[in-house]
Amino acid sequence: MRPGLAIVAFWAVLAEFSISYGSYGMVDMDGDGLDDDFEMTCAQRFKPVVYLAQKEEFGPITVDTFLQSCYLRKYGTCGHGGLSSVNISDTAGFCLWETAVSTRYAPCGFKDPDTTLGPCTPATLASEASAQCGGADGCYIRCLGCQETGKCENLGLDQPDAKGTHGAEALKNIPFYVHVFRDTGGTVQIQYWFFYAFNGPTDGFGTHQGDWEHFSIRADAKCLTRLAYVPFAHGTPPPWSNATMGEEGGHAVVYSAINSHATYLTVGTQPGGTPITHDHTSKGERWFPDSLINAGETTCAQSGRRPMRDDTKWVDFTDVWGSNSAFDGSLNNGACDSGPHLQWNEQMPDSFCK
Ligand SMILES: *[C@@H]1O[C@H](CO)[C@@H](O)[C@H](O)[C@H]1NC(C)=O
Ligand SMILES: *[C@@H]1O[C@H](CO)[C@@H](O)[C@H](O)[C@H]1NC(C)=O
Ligand SMILES: [Ca+2]
Ligand SMILES: [Ca+2]
Numbered sequence: 001m002r003p004g005l006a007i008v009a010f011w012a013v014l015a016e017f018s019i020s021y022g023s024y025g026m027v028d029m030d031g032d033g034l035d036d037d038f039e040m041t042c043a044q045r046f047k048p049v050v051y052l053a054q055k056e057e058f059g060p061i062t063v064d065t066f067l068q069s070c071y072l073r074k075y076g077t078c079g080h081g082g083l084s085s086v087n088i089s090d091t092a093g094f095c096l097w098e099t100a101v102s103t104r105y106a107p108c109g110f111k112d113p114d115t116t117l118g119p120c121t122p123a124t125l126a127s128e129a130s131a132q133c134g135g136a137d138g139c140y141i142r143c144l145g146c147q148e149t150g151k152c153e154n155l156g157l158d159q160p161d162a163k164g165t166h167g168a169e170a171l172k173n174i175p176f177y178v179h180v181f182r183d184t185g186g187t188v189q190i191q192y193w194f195f196y197a198f199n200g201p202t203d204g205f206g207t208h209q210g211d212w213e214h215f216s217i218r219a220d221a222k223c224l225t226r227l228a229y230v231p232f233a234h235g236t237p238p239p240w241s242n243a244t245m246g247e248e249g250g251h252a253v254v255y256s257a258i259n260s261h262a263t264y265l266t267v268g269t270q271p272g273g274t275p276i277t278h279d280h281t282s283k284g285e286r287w288f289p290d291s292l293i294n295a296g297e298t299t300c301a302q303s304g305r306r307p308m309r310d311d312t313k314w315v316d317f318t319d320v321w322g323s324n325s326a327f328d329g330s331l332n333n334g335a336c337d338s339g340p341h342l343q344w345n346e347q348m349p350d351s352f353c354k
Contacts, residue, residue, distance in 0.1 A: 030306055032182065040180075043190050050256055051282075054258075054284035060287065062195070094154070095207050097153060112327055144209055184349050187218050187221060201259060202272055202273065207337065235273070295344075300353035
């Protein structure tokens with residue numbers, strides 16, 4: 001190589017280095033001001049051990065695998081709403097499409113009022129939804145193969161993908177998704193997000209596709225000492241606490257309730273998501289993945305925060321993560337329901353762009 005070329009090559013390498021690495025060798029792809037290696041080291045240090053319930057049918061799944069079974073659908077002008085009240089004798093354990101279509105789609109002539117926009121990919125889901133649906137619950141994703149079959153009973157409870165992953169070895173390869181950011185007072189908050197393909201019924205309530213749950217830890221600025229934690233189950237979370245909890249090899253132990261996957265610290269009967277239901281936890285399959293996926297931040301133009309990589313841009317998807325079609329039995333009423341919203345920023349301080 002001639003000397004001139006060597007110099008050009010040197011500058012090209014240097015330019016590339018400074019674009020992706022910023023100053024002082026720090027990599028901050030999600031633009032939150034924290035070194036991404038620090039975020040991952042921190043998340044690995046405090047990752048919990050999760051026990052699924054004994055006889056849990058609906059195990060976790062990767063977002064990528066789940067989205068392969070999904071289509072983005074735009075709501076039509078009729079049949080969008082749900083029933084205003086839950087008639088449990090109608091719906092307990094049975095989310096039949098015949099019932100849902102006859103109650104929700106009567107004003108639509110009992111025809112499918114919604115439009116299929118196309119398949120979903122992790123990288124394009126959020127941008128497609130925002131461009132074609134306005135990003136404010138103008139769409140939903142229809143998953144578990146219900147689009148191909150045209151209809152599903154019970155939101156697809158019997159579809160093969162609803163079962164997710166089982167067995168300690170296979171579960172090692174199903175990551176927790178993590179969200180790490182600088183919290184109030186210079187502390188670091190680490191959120192561990194657990195994703196399941198299906199939420200089974202709890203005493204007749206809560207059947208839906210797609211299920212996001214999480215557990216949070218707050219650590220000191222250097223991420224060496226745990227300061228507090230909070231398990232999220234339903235509704236208002238309990239206060240942050242550092243009370244002694246179960247541990248295995250220095251890792252916190254949490255329990256995922258059967259069907260609802262709500263997170264608890266103990267085994268047994270737990271207060272559920274409604275005044276009349278109860279969650280049940282027990283020590284079934286152990287889920288302690290080797291790798292974690294740091295999905296980064298949701299896009300915030302003001303601060304420059306953004307998803308970690310192209311294939312984690314799904315964090316920006318603001319519509320529901322499962323079918324809300326009456327043709328799959330969704331009554332949209334809490335018993336036979338649409339998928340959940342991913343509340344990635346719910347526990348961030350208000351000063352953050354949410
Ligand atoms: C609830 O559903 C049952 C069975 O379909 C029906 O007999 C009953 O009248 C319904 N109750 C109300 C309050 O709509
Ligand atoms: C919180 O509990 C953990 C585990 O027992 C302990 O290591 C840590 O020092 C505690 N944090 C504080 C601030 O006391
Ligand atoms: Ca970062
Ligand atoms: Ca982050």
